[in-house]
Amino acid sequence: MPANGPADTAPVITVSSLVKQFGRFAALRGVSAEFSGGKLYAVLGDNGAGKTTLLRTLAGLNQPTSGQVTILGASKFHDICRQVGYMAHPSLLYDEMSGMENLAYFARLYGIADGSRCAEVIRSVGLDPDLARPVGQYSQGMRQRMSLARALLNDPKILLLDEPFSNVDIHSATDMVRLLARTRDQGKTIFVVTHQAQLLAGAADEFIWMQAGQIVGRTHDLKPPEGTN
Numbered sequence: 001m002p003a004n005g006p007a008d009t010a011p012v013i014t015v016s017s018l019v020k021q022f023g024r025f026a027a028l029r030g031v032s033a034e035f036s037g038g039k040l041y042a043v044l045g046d047n048g049a050g051k052t053t054l055l056r057t058l059a060g061l062n063q064p065t066s067g068q069v070t071i072l073g074a075s076k077f078h079d080i081c082r083q084v085g086y087m088a089h090p091s092l093l094y095d096e097m098s099g100m101e102n103l104a105y106f107a108r109l110y111g112i113a114d115g116s117r118c119a120e121v122i123r124s125v126g127l128d129p130d131l132a133r134p135v136g137q138y139s140q141g142m143r144q145r146m147s148l149a150r151a152l153l154n155d156p157k158i159l160l161l162d163e164p165f166s167n168v169d170i171h172s173a174t175d176m177v178r179l180l181a182r183t184r185d186q187g188k189t190i191f192v193v194t195h196q197a198q199l200l201a202g203a204a205d206e207f208i209w210m211q212a213g214q215i216v217g218r219t220h221d222l223k224p225p226e227g228t229n
Helices: 051-058 099-110 115-124 140-152 170-185
Strands: 011-022 025-036 040-044 066-071 084-087 158-162 189-193 206-211 214-219
Touching: 011 051, 025 051, 025 066, 025 189, 025 214, 040 051, 040 170, 051 066, 051 158, 051 189, 084 140, 099 115, 099 140, 115 140, 140 158, 140 170, 158 170, 170 189
Parallel strands: 040 189, 040 206, 084 158, 158 189
Antiparallel strands: 011 025, 011 066, 206 214
């Protein structure tokens, strides 16, 4: 369910006249928006609408061609990178390692010495930290959940997720949505790019509709704004 308590009114993310070009193709075309803290945003649109490009730009993985991104008051991503968790569409896990070994490796990169944190986030996504099987032998749904655990590892203030429910069974996807709602209720700000918007119908605070590299509407339900395809 959407958050009952009041979310932060001050924007935690501001994008201003954001343009991202790949050669002659403009993936983002002058996007300007503000996003408040403590909300779960579902980012929707057809393939090529600019959803993933926007997410990667917020995650500091794409440099804007022009325009500006401000996150948690900082205009340089390096200043706040440890407060952002990112889950790409590919799992970005090491196939030869177990789930616990994967998270232990990433924990060291974050300077997290307490191994119990790795076990905690693995359990939070419905997996067993004692599972010794290499991640390369996981099902696609298990890989998605482990990838979500990796994004949650550093307890980020901003969580950016690209198609987290892809190839996940409905029961597991529903559990993931509940986890995201609980995470939002802890004051985190979450963006979910998805083609399975119905899963978030009872959880998202706002639906962000994109088309041809622009935000064309923001709604509180799954009804598309007028004029969108």
